[in-house]
Amino acid sequence: MVNTPNIFCLVKGASEGHTRLNAFDNALLNAGVGDTNLMRMSSILPPGAKQRVIGDINLPAGGLIPLAYASIDSTTPGRYISSAIAVGIPEDDAKPGVIMEFEDHSRLDNVESIVRQMVIDAFEYRKRKLKEIKSIGIEHKVENCASTFAAAVLWYE
Amino acid sequence: MVNTPNIFCLVKGASEGHTRLNAFDNALLNAGVGDTNLMRMSSILPPGAKQRVIGDINLPAGGLIPLAYASIDSTTPGRYISSAIAVGIPEDDAKPGVIMEFEDHSRLDNVESIVRQMVIDAFEYRKRKLKEIKSIGIEHKVENCASTFAAAVLWYE
Amino acid sequence: MVNTPNIFCLVKGASEGHTRLNAFDNALLNAGVGDTNLMRMSSILPPGAKQRVIGDINLPAGGLIPLAYASIDSTTPGRYISSAIAVGIPEDDAKPGVIMEFEDHSRLDNVESIVRQMVIDAFEYRKRKLKEIKSIGIEHKVENCASTFAAAVLWYE
Numbered sequence: 001m002v003n004t005p006n007i008f009c010l011v012k013g014a015s016e017g018h019t020r021l022n023a024f025d026n027a028l029l030n031a032g033v034g035d036t037n038l039m040r041m042s043s044i045l046p047p048g049a050k051q052r053v054i055g056d057i058n059l060p061a062g063g064l065i066p067l068a069y070a071s072i073d074s075t076t077p078g079r080y081i082s083s084a085i086a087v088g089i090p091e092d093d094a095k096p097g098v099i100m101e102f103e104d105h106s107r108l109d110n111v112e113s114i115v116r117q118m119v120i121d122a123f124e125y126r127k128r129k130l131k132e133i134k135s136i137g138i139e140h141k142v143e144n145c146a147s148t149f150a151a152a153v154l155w156y157e
Numbered sequence: 158m159v160n161t162p163n164i165f166c167l168v169k170g171a172s173e174g175h176t177r178l179n180a181f182d183n184a185l186l187n188a189g190v191g192d193t194n195l196m197r198m199s200s201i202l203p204p205g206a207k208q209r210v211i212g213d214i215n216l217p218a219g220g221l222i223p224l225a226y227a228s229i230d231s232t233t234p235g236r237y238i239s240s241a242i243a244v245g246i247p248e249d250d251a252k253p254g255v256i257m258e259f260e261d262h263s264r265l266d267n268v269e270s271i272v273r274q275m276v277i278d279a280f281e282y283r284k285r286k287l288k289e290i291k292s293i294g295i296e297h298k299v300e301n302c303a304s305t306f307a308a309a310v311l312w313y314e
Numbered sequence: 315m316v317n318t319p320n321i322f323c324l325v326k327g328a329s330e331g332h333t334r335l336n337a338f339d340n341a342l343l344n345a346g347v348g349d350t351n352l353m354r355m356s357s358i359l360p361p362g363a364k365q366r367v368i369g370d371i372n373l374p375a376g377g378l379i380p381l382a383y384a385s386i387d388s389t390t391p392g393r394y395i396s397s398a399i400a401v402g403i404p405e406d407d408a409k410p411g412v413i414m415e416f417e418d419h420s421r422l423d424n425v426e427s428i429v430r431q432m433v434i435d436a437f438e439y440r441k442r443k444l445k446e447i448k449s450i451g452i453e454h455k456v457e458n459c460a461s462t463f464a465a466a467v468l469w470y471e
Contacts, residue, residue, distance in 0.1 A: 001313045002159055002316055004220045019428070021414060022435045028356065029439065035410045037380065037468070038356040042185065042195040046219025061410040062360025064316045064380055066194060066221055096192045096218040100178060114176070121179045125186065154194070156315045158470045159316055159378045199342065199352040203376025223351060223378055253349045253375040257335060271333070278336045282343065311351070 004046045005066060005154035009054040010085060014140035014148040020073045023147035027071070031149055036065045038151075043068035045087055045097030046154070051134065057155055069151035070101035070115070074142045082111040083148040084137025088119035091129040098122040099152045108139035161203045162223060162311035166211040167242060171297035171305040177230045180304035184228070188306055193222045195308075200225035202244055202254030203311070208291065214312055226308035227258035227272070231299045239268040240305040241294025245276035248286040255279040256309045265296035318360045319380060319468035323368040324399060328454035328462040334387045337461035341385070345463055350379045352465075357382035359401055359411030360468070365448065371469055383465035384415035384429070388456045396425040397462040398451025402433035405443040412436040413466045422453035 013031030017023030028034035032054040059065055070083035083103040090097050100122060102115040116133050123130040140148050170188030174180030185191035189211040216222055227240035240260040247254050257275040261268050273290050280287040297305050327345030331337030342348035346368040373379055384397035397417040404411050414432040418425050430447050437444040454462050 002221045004217050017439075018435050019416075019432055021416070022432055022439070025356075025412070025414075025436055026439050034440075035358055036356075037358050037360075037382075039196060039353060039380070041221060042182075042193075044192055044194050044219045046194075046217075049219070060318050060360075062358045062363070063318045064355065066196070068194075098182070100182075102176075102178070118176055118179055121175050122182055125174075125179070125183050126191075161374050161377045196353060198378065199339075199350075201349055201351050201376045203351075203374075206376070223353070225351075255339070257339075259333075259335070275333055275336055278332050279339055282331075282336070282340050283348075 005156055007050050007052045007155050007157050009052050009153045010136040011054050011153060012136050012138040012150040014138045016143050016146045023073055023145050027147045027149040033153060035061050036063050039064055039066050041066050041068060043099035045099055047096050048093045065153060067151045067153045068099045068101055069149060070103040071147060071149045072103035073147040075145045077142055079105055079142045080107050080139055081142060081148050082106055082108040082137060082139040083150040084112040084115040084135060085150040085152050086115040086119045086133055086135035087152055088123055088130050089132045091131045095128055108137045112137040162313055164207050164209045164312050164314050166209050166310045167293040168211050168310060169293050169295040169307040171295045173300050173303045180230055180302050184304045184306040190310060192218050193220050196221055196223050198223050198225060200256035202256055204253050205250050222310060224308045224310045225256045225258055226306060227260040228304060228306045229260035230304040232302045234299055234301060236262055236299045237264050237296055238305050239263055239265040239294060239296040240307040241269040241272040241292060242307040242309050243272040243276045243290055243292035244309055245280055245287050246289045248288045252285055265294045269294040319470055321364050321366045321469050321471050323366050323467045324450040325368050325467060326450050326452040326464040328452045330457050330460045337387055337459050341461045341463040347467060349375050350377050353378055353380050355380050355382060357413035359413055361410050362407050379467060381465045381467045382413045382415055383463060384417040385463045386417035387461040389459045391456055391458060393419055393456045394421050394453055395456060395462050396420055396422040396451060396453040397464040398426040398429045398449060399464040399466050400429040400433045400447055400449035401466055402437055402444050403446045405445045409442055422451050426451040
């Protein structure tokens with residue numbers, strides 16, 4: 001059994017690349033998590049988890065890192081792509097929060113406002129009081145082949 | 158290295174939501190696993206794993222929970238969507254079992270009979286004797302935007 | 315927190331099956347990893363990880379195994395499908411390597427040459443010196459319903 005993480009970082013990145021997977025890999029490097037092994041999960045903030053800055057924590061190279069993320073790629077020049085992630089922090093810090101992710105062929109303001117509303121809906125459905133939403137996102141205008149990425153990385157301290 | 162789980166729970170849920178991801182999140186809550194971090198895996202029942210009821214085990218809030226699942230969403234009002242999961246238990250409880258998942262735009266009886274046959278096929282291909290199949294599933298008639306979810310959650314006791 | 319793996323195995327498999335998931339399950343068995351719980355990750359080789367042969371390591375039945383993989387299935391008789399994986403080993407073995415995966419409706423020589431180039435691009439983008447690329451792949455001509463699979467499995471010794 002794996003311990004429950006107790007910190008989170010919000011990160012974002014975007015990049016061109018020669019293939020879709022290279023563009024994604026480059027976006028991960030741009031976000032500061034490119035030399036780790038990301039393990040995607042459905043998307044709950046553990047109770048009391050604290051926010052940290054990615055540059056301040058020590059993710060082991062090649063380590064297995066749980067996270068929730070939004071990502072989209074495109075090979076249509078001139079098109080905008082955007083990814084955003086939002087974390088809802090509950091009033092009662094003994095309760096878990098909710099992480100929502102959204103991505104689209106669209107400008108970021110649209111994508112980020114949707115992902116923030118998704119957090120509000122998730123708290124309403126849980127009948128849980130929401131203290132604050134933290135969100136982050138990134139948009140990119142495609143040149144040839146590009147990817148955007150926004151994530152909530154969970155880790156330990 | 159993570160220890161191999163030794164218990165499993167079969168769960169199911171369905172819900173409407175304002176977005177596809179909210180509908181999925183609500184279906185997870187409906188299934189009793191909505192405040193955890195689900196980590197999807199390919200789908201083997203560890204040897205000798207015992208079945209438990211989800212309400213009787215203690216999944217940590219925000220904890221990292223391995224599982225196999227079927228899920229489908231739809232935004233077409235009036236359409237049926239179904240998800241089902243089946244676990245094949247071997248005669249020799251020193252051998253692993255097999256978990257199969259299936260989902261479709263269809264009624265549940267069809268989806269569940271397919272997923273049960275998939276388990277039979279998986280045992281035949283392994284030339285392993287099958288003692289019993291346990292399956293669970295759920296169907297939902299879409300109102301606006303809905304998701305169904307059926308899973309075998311693995312955990313520890 | 316999960317320890318960072320220190321060995322890797324390259325594996326491949328292909329199979330027909332009655333459903334797409336059964337074909338995938340059979341391909342996993344063919345590759346020697348079919349009775350484990352595979353957890354997909356984005357795809358970095360931990361620093362100094364050593365290559366092993368899958369038959370020489372002991373993966374626990376039903377155990378949770380991290381890996382990066384390529385996979386594709388098809389139900390179009392006569393069509394070729396191919397999956398390939400490539401691992402770039404850095405000159406400096408204190409640095410992480412990169413794992414790339416690619417799959418297509420195509421012959422293997424094409425797919426494997428693309429995935430090897432993806433590793434070269436990933437090292438160039440990192441400005442990291444590449445010592446060697448190890449790759450593996452498999453092609454299959456579809457009879458009815460088939461899957462191909464190529465992976466870098468990470469584990470411990």
